[in-house]
Amino acid sequence: MEKRELLYSGKAKSVFTTDNPDLMVLEFRNDTSAFDGKKMEQLDRKGLVNNKFNAFIMTKLSEAGIPTHFEKLLSDTDALVKRLDMIELECVVRNVAAGSLVRRLGVEEGIDLNPPTFELFLKNDALGDPMVNEYHARSFGWADDATLDKMKELTFKVNTVLKQLFLDGDMLLVDYKLEFGIFNGEVVLGDEFSPDGCRLWDKNTREKLDKDRFRQGLGGVVEAYEEVGRRIGVEF
Secondary structure, rough: OOOEEEEEEOEEEEEOOOOOOOOOEEEEEEEEEEEOOOOOEOOOOOOHHHHHHHHHHHHHHHHHOOOOEEEEOOOOOOOOOEEEEEEEEEEEEEEEEEOHHHHHHHHOOOOEEEEEEOOOOOOOHHOOOOOEEEHHHHHHHOOHHHHHHHHHHHHHHHHHHHHHHHHHOOOOEEEEEEEEEEOOOOOOOOOOOOOOOOOEEOOOOOOOOOOOHHHHOOHHHHHHHHHHHHOOOOOO
């Protein structure tokens, strides 16, 4: 299915309409950004790697009974996805202390979190995606109780599936963010899942294999993404 009109262009992906109003084309670009766009670079092959990585993960989640927006791969950098009515919240699960949790609470990076934590953030670049709670979501009409419960349920189900998948590849799923939308009245996962939107560490060395390599200037960003993919069976 060919792309038609550009609907939205984000920091690393572009979304295009198709001749079917229920379907869109998601294009993964080589653009890489951090710190709300203050640091940006083009990384060769990144779009291809993230597109195929995401397709692999979405297939695994679908097989586990988790509804996703992913339909099929169209090319090295394009995927066909359902058009959702997106919810204005990001769901974050943390299995290990890292990133903003460490900065906010002054805890040591690398502490295992048992049980894992669940957090909500408002999707608002101008405000820096502030952390919110379920009361905020209900009061401001971002999501009702049933939607919040389903988002949380699916987010933790993703955790169960992917923690084991990455563990089988000798990696720790440290944390990740997910976005959801509504399709035909159903709450559906409407986000990509790639090393751009999660933290992954080598289980034995704790080497960072995710976007923190870009944020922290460690280099070898795409190579790390490819290594993660190879460990879990992604074919590039």
